[in-house]
Amino acid sequence: MSISKKPDTICGWGRFPCIEANILDKIDFSKSFIPRGYGKSYGDESLYYNVYDTTGLELFIDIDLEKGYIELQSGVELQKILRFLLPKGYTLPVVPGTSLISVGGAIANDIHGKSSRGAFGDFIESFELLTPEGLYECSKDENSDLFYGAIGSMGLLGVITKAKLKIVRGSPYIRQNIIPTKGLEGALETLEKYDKEYEFSVCWIDAFSENALVMFGDYAFYEELPLDLKLGFGAFKSKKTIEIPLVMPDFVLNDLDMRAYNAYYFHRMPKGEALVDYFDFFFPLDNVKNWNRLYGKRGFLQYQFVGPKEASLEVFEIIKSHKIYPYLVVLKRLKASPNRVFSFVKEGFTLALDFPVRDDVLKMLQKFDEVMIKYNCLIYMAKDSRLPKDVFQHIYKDQIKALMSLKARYDKDFVLRSLMFERLFMR
Numbered sequence: 001m002s003i004s005k006k007p008d009t010i011c012g013w014g015r016f017p018c019i020e021a022n023i024l025d026k027i028d029f030s031k032s033f034i035p036r037g038y039g040k041s042y043g044d045e046s047l048y049y050n051v052y053d054t055t056g057l058e059l060f061i062d063i064d065l066e067k068g069y070i071e072l073q074s075g076v077e078l079q080k081i082l083r084f085l086l087p088k089g090y091t092l093p094v095v096p097g098t099s100l101i102s103v104g105g106a107i108a109n110d111i112h113g114k115s116s117r118g119a120f121g122d123f124i125e126s127f128e129l130l131t132p133e134g135l136y137e138c139s140k141d142e143n144s145d146l147f148y149g150a151i152g153s154m155g156l157l158g159v160i161t162k163a164k165l166k167i168v169r170g171s172p173y174i175r176q177n178i179i180p181t182k183g184l185e186g187a188l189e190t191l192e193k194y195d196k197e198y199e200f201s202v203c204w205i206d207a208f209s210e211n212a213l214v215m216f217g218d219y220a221f222y223e224e225l226p227l228d229l230k231l232g233f234g235a236f237k238s239k240k241t242i243e244i245p246l247v248m249p250d251f252v253l254n255d256l257d258m259r260a261y262n263a264y265y266f267h268r269m270p271k272g273e274a275l276v277d278y279f280d281f282f283f284p285l286d287n288v289k290n291w292n293r294l295y296g297k298r299g300f301l302q303y304q305f306v307g308p309k310e311a312s313l314e315v316f317e318i319i320k321s322h323k324i325y326p327y328l329v330v331l332k333r334l335k336a337s338p339n340r341v342f343s344f345v346k347e348g349f350t351l352a353l354d355f356p357v358r359d360d361v362l363k364m365l366q367k368f369d370e371v372m373i374k375y376n377c378l379i380y381m382a383k384d385s386r387l388p389k390d391v392f393q394h395i396y397k398d399q400i401k402a403l404m405s406l407k408a409r410y411d412k413d414f415v416l417r418s419l420m421f422e423r424l425f426m427r
Contacts, residue, residue, distance in 0.1 A: 037102030087234025091170025307377030
């Protein structure tokens with residue numbers, strides 16, 4: 001096992017928590033470890049004292065546009081795939097809110113996004129999984145228990161080394177329609193009214209003022225484009241990236257600043273229909289490198305759940321009563337994905353709320369946990385770093401049993417483990 005000469009400090013994207021870890025560049029099942037790509041999981045699911053760095057698995061293996069698939073190693077970044085496919089008129093069916101994640105991470109977290117098609121796991125042809133018991137080729141027809149088990153398993157069953165993904169017709173341009181509204185109720189009503197007319201939908205809500213923008217989109221294919229864009233089809237706009245060079249002091253990002261920024265954002269965004277760049281529509285925060293540093297040394301956490309709309313409305317009432325407002329609020333509708341052993345994806349509305357890490361915030365989130373139990377909601381574990389074990393084991397009780405059953409067969413010594421696994425799964 002080759003490890004870093006000295007332990008590195010690694011964090012979840014929320015910078016809560018951070019630990020010292022040995023970075024491994026080879027897989028060796030003689031010591032416990034967790035695979036980790038580009039470190040965009042917010043919480044502690046890709047943190048452990050030994051971490052296998054998958055980013056060296058960066059080869060493209062095969063592509064067939066007619067049959068609609070691309071095969072590559074698991075450390076390839078989604079952005080590289082998209083920049084390769086989009087000029088050819090193809091794309092991945094589902095992408096998350098950032099393009100800066102690995103293929104393996106997308107599978108292990110069964111990522112979702114603005115698409116009405118489903119989740120990432122719905123469009124996987126096959127993948128190769130290395131477990132302590134051996135190497136397995138996994139698909140719906142071959143080793144299907146591991147296929148459906150590893151999708152959404154957070155790296156706890158093995159290391160995904162390569163994958164074959166479905167691709168679909170796409171475009172570097174999106175025909176966007178932004179409808180302004182007021183409050184969570186208005187966002188839910190607008191989303192329900194129009195989202196079936198579009199392939200993509202998402203809602204941004206300013207929790208301070210309750211201004212909301214419901215954003216819809218469809219691909220603008222080549223034949224629909226104006227002549228100037230046809231001539232430059234696939235030529236991505238060069239947009240300057242802003243970098244946050246240092247972890248900011250805790251006081252830099254505060255309620256007053258966020259009120260002002262959210263008001264600016266609401267008024268700046270073009271209302272109605274517009275033709276926009278693919279990357280601007282799907283990944284607006286990718287243009288701010290290390291934006292997580294804005295939250296300061298204590299970091300931030302995201303509370304993301306899926307359930308009926310009543311759960312979202314009740315959570316917002318708790319926010320108003322405590323007067324502790326999230327700095328970012330994103331609402332989407334999710335489609336159920338069958339056969340998963342452990343996955344966040346189910347039918348309902350998903351609400352994502354970003355908070356700075358503070359004692360009063362952590363106390364309020366306990367009230368959110370009660371709502372999760374009341375409405376049979378699920379928490380997205382890729383974003384979590386504080387959920388109490390009893391709440392986790394209540395809302396995921398069936399999925400935990402199924403995942404642990406697979407670990408008993410393919411990782412009986414619990415070699416693959418993370419801080420999250422020890423925090424929530426271990427008795």
